[in-house]
Amino acid sequence: MHNLSQRLTLGLLLLLLADIIWIVSSKFTNSSVSYVPIKNPSMTSGTESDDSGTAKSNNKVVRFNKVAEVRHLSETEAKEALMARLSYSATLRAREICRLSRQLLNLHQTAKLAFTVAPLWGVANLLHQVSMVYMEHTLVSVVMSTTSFFTLLLSLFFVTPSTDRFTVAKLITVLFSITGNVIITLPDSHFSFSEINIGFALSLCSAVFYALNIVTLRSWVDHEDKLDIILYFGLIGLFNVLMFWPLFIFLHYFELETFEWPNKQQAMSLIINGVVKATLPEVIWLWGCLLTSSIIATMSIGLTIPMSIILRGISSQNISDHERFSLPSFYLGLVPTTVSYFFLIWLTHQYNYNQNEYNCLSHCQRKKLIRLRDGDAEQAESLIQIHETDKEV
Template sequence: KSKFCLGLFLLLLVDLIWVASSEASRYLFKDIHYDKPYMSTYIKTSMFSIYLLGFVLYAPWRRQCIRCACDDYPGQYQLSESMYVPAKVPSASELDSSDGERKSKMKVKFNHLMEVKHLEVFLQLNLNHKIVLLIFCVGNVQLIFQMINLFSGKLTVPQVIRISFFFAVIFFIGNVAYQEALSVSEVSLVNVLSSTSGLFTLILAAVLPSGPADRFTISKLCAVLLSIGGMTMVGLGAENTDIQNLLSTDNAKLGVMWSLIGTFCYAVYLVSLKKSVGSDENIDVPMFFGFVGMFSFTLLWPGMVALHYTGVEKFELPDRTSILLVVVNGLVGTVLSELMWLWGCLLTSSLIATMSLSLTIPLSIFLDIVFRKVEFSWLFYMGVAPVFLAFLAVTYLCHKPESDPVKTVIYKLFSCVC
């Protein structure tokens, strides 16, 4: 329960960071006129590589690398800090009763505490797994470590690299698609279509469940549809327009396509990663993002060359102000926030993490009301309540996966009618 609450706190904190990040991106694209979606996404995604410094600064990561490269090396199996526990020593009365003839003038004084050390990774296991190790692996240190990896489910460095390689491409495509959608269509239309990520996540999580919280229920479907409806009213109310006007603008169909591609890729990325990893204890999230940044930097630069020579996006180095804004926005709005967001997802569920994204739109528009004195129609205010209500409903339903109140109400109504 405490981990679940921590995950919710991280997701809400990420919403605040992304609202500020979106304001910075708006300033970069609209005011400075550095409209390079692929280039800016490539820079920010490559900055994930900074997490690979953990192999230099963090000793457990170094031991994992050496352990994968070498079966045996000095210091491979590190002992924990000393622990002192009460020693179970037979009392004098027990000794006298068990052996009456054993009496001597010599006396032995025992310490009431004994020093205990164990392998650090041994702490990852629960009591049942520790008992199995002690029974079957006594005297075989290498076998002990293999069994620990099996029981704990902790991904090794090669496994993290393979997962990072696959998800780096999906993550990058989703981000580029979202930036392209913003560059060719209205923000309100992109936000409305992005809210459908909850529907994609709900369906994919039901197909690839990673736990009880991913079970498909009618109540979750109603909550997701409520969120989509609320986001539609928020988007239309913010622009003071209607859906026909949005779709009749130039490049509207292209914007719809990019929005749906980005939304679907994000849902696939989140659900598949949650399915592959399970919980936050099975993977070092910073290590994962570090390799994502490395693969993005080394493999995706040819895309800039192709876009430059096809004329889609001309290569242009940013000026000092633009590069400073991209770097700061990348460090805070991408490197830090994506780490916190994925961690929050692993602590809660993929659907809650997706639904939390919808909260950024009302928050960003609220800033426009407070600081820019922007006025919106009644449709906007009518749409805010369903968005927040849907997020609270999904949070409750994922925390209580066996609960399906809408289904219960439908059954009761059906039984009353019949």
């Protein structure tokens, strides 16, 4: 998609869809039916003569030679011949497809990127799962919402796209959003200081590693057409299996966590959780991140907090969930969280618009400056000639 507004809108919808999948963890099935044509030797083309006719028929029969001459053009000539037969609009689309295919990371580059990001992604998810053992899920979600803050800070040290760069307005917006999430979860927070030391530290480290993962990816890929997301996540999973399988031996040997084969019910639960709750929303979320920006994508993680409370208040039969949905603190925190998110979207949209306008103006001014310099040179030459003429007289 070439229009920046359309790319931003699609990215926001994908981020919203990823948040909904994370919350409700619904199961999506997607099957594609493909048709493979076959060649039946018993079928005739209709050009061959039929010898079953009667002898009395006086119709003349025409037979064609079955030997054909086939000439193979070179790759360059064949491409030019194909482009010449296309219409103007089809030619533009074909050239755009060729341009994007040249920009796409090949298998070696994608594997190199996945090998760099895989340990960061694996450690972030591992710390996130362990932190929920020591701290409540809502508090872990609040700490994970600080991923946008660390992503913004790390953009100072990485070469990231222009939409991901650090600005004071983005910093204030991110802090405003985190404050709103804290206000929302205050009535649900039941913890002691001894519990928050371990759980808070683990979830905070998880947010840092996740932010480092996103910033590293964005330093490699600045456009969604440069990365095959399915191949990328497949390599991420492969490298995580190869890197982290010795951890099972370590935990089992020191009896920190005894290794046991899962039963049928546990295996099905792991598969469903891995596909629906982990892989599918991660793919959609990363696509939305590449379409928008890493700051918008990481801030959308914090939106799961008010969305989950709203969903529980609507669908749950528990009275406490309805009362939690009607508390003033919920709306007091919902306002800054929502306003800051849409304000960040507006900042990104305005930056894209102003950047295009700046590029256009700078291009026009460059031409104008060149003309003025040429005019000044001609004027200087003419003055020198007049001065020399007066001196001779």
